[in-house]
Amino acid sequence: MAGEDEAGGDKTEAATQRHLDQARDEGQVPVSREVATFASMAAVVLVLGFQLQTWLRHLLPDLIIFLSRSGETIMPDAGLLRLTSLGVLGVIVPVLCAALLAGGASVVLQTKFLLNLGGLQPKVSRVSPAAGLKRLFGFNGLVEVVKSLGKLGLLVTAMWIAIRGDWFGLTRLPWQDPHSLLSAIVRPVFHIFIAAVCIQGIVAAADLMWVRFRHARDMRMSKQSIRDELKDTEGNPHIKARIRRIRVMRARRRMMAKVPAATVVVTNPTHYAVALAYDRVNNPAPRIVAKGADSLAARIREIAEANNVPVVANPPLARALYRLDIDTEIPAEHYKAVAEIIAYVWRLRRPGQAVL
Incomplete structure (x- = not known):
């Protein structure tokens, strides 16, 4: 019975909207x-x-x-x-x-x-x-x-x-x-x-x-018919999943490439990491250039430490900034906390030294 169903012989599934629209176009x-x-x-x-x-x-x-x-x-x-x-x-x-x-x-x-x-x-x-x-x-x-x-x-x-x-x-x-x-x-x-x-x-x-x-x-359809329709309308799901993975990997590489130029990395200290970049001449407020959780957060910390980017632990601020989108300026309610961290980093940063 399962073999028949997988082969598309049994119509046990409710019709999709596309199948109903096609039947309607035919007068059904x-x-x-x-x-x-x-x-x-x-x-x-x-x-x-x-x-x-x-x-x-x-x-x-x-x-x-x-x-x-x-x-x-x-x-x-x-x-x-x-x-x-x-x-x-x-x-x-x-x-x-x-x-x-x-x-x-x-x-x-x-x-x-x-x-x-x-x-x-x-x-x-x-x-x-x-x-x-x-x-x-x-x-x-x-x-x-x-x-x-x-x-x-x-x-x-x-x-x-x-x-x-x-x-x-x-x-x-x-x-x-x-x-x-x-x-x-x-x-x-x-x-x-x-x-x-x-x-x-x-x-x-x-x-x-x-x-x-x-x-x-x-109008009921078999599971195989639904899969075939999905391929016709949205493409092969395996190929689409692979394309999504490739896009995510490329976006992650671009994000990681911005960490060495960040001003500071705010951490949870282990679960979250958010990299901020601030240019007083061109940007009115710091921007989020990278963020990650767990293993990705650890990778951001490694890149920051390898490139002498200060890493500051502030769990509440890290959690709040992690909810924001990448390449956006921080909102006004976080100005004070971020300004204190950046001022602290500027005062203590020395060549070849990371602030912990």
Whole structure:
């Protein structure tokens, strides 16, 4: 098992951001169709809730005429039929437009405004019978069947609960006066819509979580794939580590080359060593030209003593200066302590002698 994993056969690792971005560029993003359905249904209910009374007030007289003459074989007047048809279209078109806009907006928001035309290109796998059977009888197909059956059961239950109080009135509709027929069915129909939207909202939330979980699972990578991607994006890690070591060694050599010209080396006395250089003519304050800890501090002390650079032990000051960056001037709060050390060194320094 470990061998397979090292060979890159098992996808056990979460996808990297680069892998997700590449999949997104190819149009692979988690999109829930149930969310789009919920958005469309909610838009329809909102439009009906705000405009239904106005539409019924304009359409009701014409529809009553049709309902009252439903048993006759003679067609109504052509002008009345045209006006009524236009009125019905005036109701249907805004509802359809609202549903389409809401559904499209939900998809765009889920994809974060991704527009990928690659999905429109024909693919043989889409018309392959084997691929179709695999999608139909595979795990995802089974999930879709269970989801559809569960959704249908929830919708039927919710609709029954919604119209249970109106059921007696609905059974009497065939014997009611046509003038009161439409007003009698508005309330139960609206209850059905509300129940359907609520259930669809629950289904959409569950489906959105499932779609995102499935997408994250499908995007998983093997350890070898992550290593290959790291090499492609950042280069070989071994080479990069070697380059970093070379840079550190060169920077350290340049730093050590400045120790012989330092004014003084402040030590801990064993753990830290900080070399300071001060030129009263060119620099307003002493500068840190080298610093090190442990073995590097010992090396700085050796170079300083070999080149007759004074070495002064001051543990608090050495620790404070060690936290500063190389080739920077010391801050004002350390002026007094450093000035005392430099003055002391200038007074006592003799050719060939180090101050301990």
